[in-house]
Amino acid sequence: MRKRKTVFILGALSLAVCAAACGMSDNGEQESVQEAPGVQESAKAAEMEAGNPGQPAEETGVFGESAADGRIDFAMLQEQNPDIFAWLYIPGTGIDLPVLQSPVSDEYYITHDFYGDENATGAVYTEMPNLMNMCDFNTVIHGDDLGENSPFKELHSFEEADFFTAHETFYLYLPDNVLTYEIFAAYYDESSDILRRYDYTTYEGCEAYLKDVCTGRRMNRNFRDGWEGLTPYHFLVTLDGTTREDGTQYVVVGALVHDEAGKIDRVILDE
Numbered sequence: 001m002r003k004r005k006t007v008f009i010l011g012a013l014s015l016a017v018c019a020a021a022c023g024m025s026d027n028g029e030q031e032s033v034q035e036a037p038g039v040q041e042s043a044k045a046a047e048m049e050a051g052n053p054g055q056p057a058e059e060t061g062v063f064g065e066s067a068a069d070g071r072i073d074f075a076m077l078q079e080q081n082p083d084i085f086a087w088l089y090i091p092g093t094g095i096d097l098p099v100l101q102s103p104v105s106d107e108y109y110i111t112h113d114f115y116g117d118e119n120a121t122g123a124v125y126t127e128m129p130n131l132m133n134m135c136d137f138n139t140v141i142h143g144d145d146l147g148e149n150s151p152f153k154e155l156h157s158f159e160e161a162d163f164f165t166a167h168e169t170f171y172l173y174l175p176d177n178v179l180t181y182e183i184f185a186a187y188y189d190e191s192s193d194i195l196r197r198y199d200y201t202t203y204e205g206c207e208a209y210l211k212d213v214c215t216g217r218r219m220n221r222n223f224r225d226g227w228e229g230l231t232p233y234h235f236l237v238t239l240d241g242t243t244r245e246d247g248t249q250y251v252v253v254g255a256l257v258h259d260e261a262g263k264i265d266r267v268i269l270d271e
Contacts, residue, residue: 062114066096067173074175081116083109085132087173088124088141088239092163093154099141099172100125101132110144121150127195134172134179135266137206138236140195145241145250152241158186158252164222170254172237177261181237181254184227187218188248194238206232213253230255235264 063080065071067089077084077098086099100123102108109125112118124143130136143152158164164186172179199205210230214223230236235256243249256264 062098065098067171068096072173081114083116084114085174086134088170089173090154090167090170092167093157095124095152095154095170097124097151101128101130103128110142121147124151129195133263134174134177134235134237135264137200137232137234137266138194138198138209138238140238140240142240143242146244150242152239155186155239155241155250155252158183158222159220159250161222164224168224169257170237170239177259177263179256179260179264180258182224182227182257183252183254184224184230185213185222185251185253187221187223187251189218189251190248194240194251203232219248227255235266 063077065073065077065087067087068091072087074084074087077087081098081100083100083102084098085101087097088099089096098114100109100114102125106127109123111120111122113121114123121144124141126132126139126141130139143155144150145152145155147153158167164183168182170181170183172181194209198209200209210232214228214230237254237256239252239254241250
């Protein structure tokens, strides 16, 4: 009989402990962790950059919110649309957007924007099989990347090796937490529906996904050294573009390296 094991990542611990829980380089050295932009620090930086210290930053982004500018008001956001449960910020790109999940249909935000209005490019969203507390082994966040104004268009910046090397992290803001992920892979996946292709409830299913990501032959694949030893005890986010006519889709994959509130855990089947 398989044993069950609870996996914890404690954000209150030092970076050394966090790195041990979330990923080490292949020579045993700790991976570097970038702190998520703080609200006050980011706001001050925005003011100084604008040359207008002491004045509120101009409203930008969806609902006037921006993680880059240090403004994420979840109470206001959920008044506007209660399906908003997180905020995704990828430094170096224009991806600074809310993440939604429809309680009615996994296809709703393919054709509706963040405001709930019909829109051909849709919104950034997860499907109901994924938990909204980000405690799944692999949370798949979808977004259209094919149009000029598509929310995930700038994922394709990671096709360039220099950009991939220079931009290591993205952040997910929750109402009660901030999560930092290190981007370790970006490539064209050769088939669609990553969420249902693998059985993430089992150790073997998680291993199968990791094998495909870390050692599989992929088109235009960029991979960060030191992440070859990923296991089903990590917490991943896969940013998933639209499936093309040839059946491929562009994906960017990150592993959790910092859990500010120490709330990320789950129970999975052991080896």
